[in-house]
Amino acid sequence: MAEKIKKYFQKKKIEAKFKMAGPGYKLADDSSRSSCSTSSRKEPVPVPVRSTPHSNEAKQAAAAAALARLGGQRHHDHAAFNTSLAAIQAQVRRELEAERKAKEMIPPPSDANVSSNPVVQDTSPHLAVTGVYFRCPMIGNGILSKEEWNKKIREFLYEQLEEERGLTACLIIHSCNKGQEKVSACVEILCKYLQNIILNPTEEKYQKIRMSNRAFQERVAPIEGSQDFLLAAGFQIRKQAFQDSEDDFLVFSKDGDDSIENLQVLHDALQSAEPIGLELDRNLQVLLPSQVADRNELPAVFFSISPEELKREQQLRTEAVEKGMMLRTKAMREKEEQREMRRYRYALIRVRFPDGVFLQGTFYAHEKLQAVREFVHENLLCENRPFILAAATGHRLNDEDSDKSLVELHLVPASILIFTWDPITGDDFGNEGQATYLKPEIMLLLQSC
Incomplete structure (x- = not known):
């Protein structure tokens, strides 16, 4: 019966009109399929569709455009492609400048086209991410908030x-x-x-x-x-x-x-029957060290309680810390620690590479560390080479930790992991001091300061 429901709605997904952005279209139309396939060729790295300031949109659009133009060159001469950080940044700057000039030529929308109910967002420059976003394969290919x-x-x-x-x-x-x-x-x-x-x-x-x-x-x-x-x-x-x-x-x-x-x-x-499921989008970002230092706040959606409640409880805990620490046993402290971990819905993981670049992704708080390892693996330039992830304290996360949740490993709500190649296999994979660690198309997402 569940299979019957699934097949029926898979058919309806193809036939039904469904608006993801702009005018609607039938998913079964040849024109829409060709349009979608063309779009996917131009943007091999999906970029979340959400309301953000124009500067972020320009950066993302420029990165995708640069990738599309550079893609053909890599097919002809992959070895000659310059993946150095300086070259990539220079290319992105050129794309951003071209995007800015193009936007200046577009007239501003008239008052009649402006929504009377604009979406209000937290635009704090210190937010690590603007929110948490999802995919819904059963319905469409967009990346939206819950x-x-x-x-x-x-x-x-x-x-x-x-x-x-x-x-x-x-x-x-x-x-x-x-x-x-x-x-x-x-x-x-x-x-x-x-x-x-x-x-x-x-x-x-x-x-x-x-x-x-x-x-x-x-x-x-x-x-x-x-x-x-x-x-x-x-x-x-x-x-x-x-x-x-x-x-x-x-x-x-x-x-x-x-x-x-x-x-x-x-x-x-x-x-x-089951609820139509959503898949958490990793909201992949590539950052420089200065950006990591500036963007260290998490939006309220990461927490299971409101920011006001969290602040109030933190204040009460601070007032009682001196007398409480002396009276609690180890078991009581561990129980309280686990209770504290359950406050978080999501975890923001930043992986720092030896070249100073950070790879950032969003995970469920109860996902396994293995999901983080797979996220890093699929974005590496050298996919077959073993690597090591370590906590900021220097503790190496080994194979036994891969089956533990991010909550169990105390990596919520946000953590930085240190990336290194596995030294045991270093001789089999060439020089350790390579110019970049991530794929060129991922490095093109590097955000300018």
């Missing part, structure tokens, strides 16, 4: 509701409601409604639901998609007599033997 994706997912599902009401309603219930406990309670009672009719098809008492019933009002009605699910199952809203007055009921209308079979299909679909 709030933006939730809106896109809701729009996508409601576009499919008229054509396939039952299966779509299952996904709406699981994907468009907050609070897993509330969703589970609703799914439980909806399945009970259907199961009662399946097991007792002739019992009339199971074929109608009073909508003012307390259980329905508390556990079903508040859940988005629940009423569409019942209507798809064959229920209809009718007024019927109840205790000397009329009340609204959902009444099941049996339409042949297929209706019972349809109930079983929807029952299984509702139980097996």
Whole structure:
């Protein structure tokens, strides 16, 4: 059943109109496919689509344009390509200057085209990242914030509701409601409604639901998609007599033997359906040491509690530190430390290379260290050479640590790891003192000061 739902929405992803940016288009159109493929050739390194100051957009656009023009040259003469930091920075500066001149020639938008509700962002120059961003392969290829994706997912599902009401309603219930406990309670009672009719098809008492019933009002009605699910199952809203007055009921209308079979299909679909998943985007950035020193603040989305609550608790902890430290046992301190680690949702990891460049990525706080190693590996110029990651304290993170979470290794909410080649294999891979460690297309993302 889960596979049926997946295949259906994979088909709808191709057929449906879905706006990621600018005018909408059908994903199945030949023109749109060719346009997408052309765009992907010009921008092999995905850049998050989000609202940022023009200077950042110019830098990213310039880096992608430089990569596209330099790509052909690398195919003809890869060995002759100059990957030194100075050459890359010079190339990026030229691209930025060209982008600036191009923007000066574009007239500013008229007042009629300016949104009356502009998006307010924290534009502090000291933020390490502007936010946390995601991908949703089932819906599209954009890189957006979780709030933006939730809106896109809701729009996508409601576009499919008229054509396939039952299966779509299952996904709406699981994907468009907050609070897993509330969703589970609703799914439980909806399945009970259907199961009662399946097991007792002739019992009339199971074929109608009073909508003012307390259980329905508390556990079903508040859940988005629940009423569409019942209507798809064959229920209809009718007024019927109840205790000397009329009340609204959902009444099941049996339409042949297929209706019972349809109930079983929807029952299984509702139980097996899962929320439409989001994949965390690494938000890859390449930084210089001066930028790392200036950008050391994390946005509020990294924390499980609000900044005000975090600040208040930190103040209370500071006031009680002297007497508290003397009274707590080691076990108590470790327990408090773990409680502190659970405050964080995400981790910002910066990997420092011997040439002074930092590679930055965003991870879930409970992801394994192995995910960080894979992130570094896929961006290295020499992909086959073993390397070592060490904490800023000098502690080497070995193979045993790869299966530990970033929380367990105390790498949240932000940490710097030191990169070195494995000295045991150094002779097999050439000179240690190479000019650059990251791929040329990744180095083109180096942000100017």
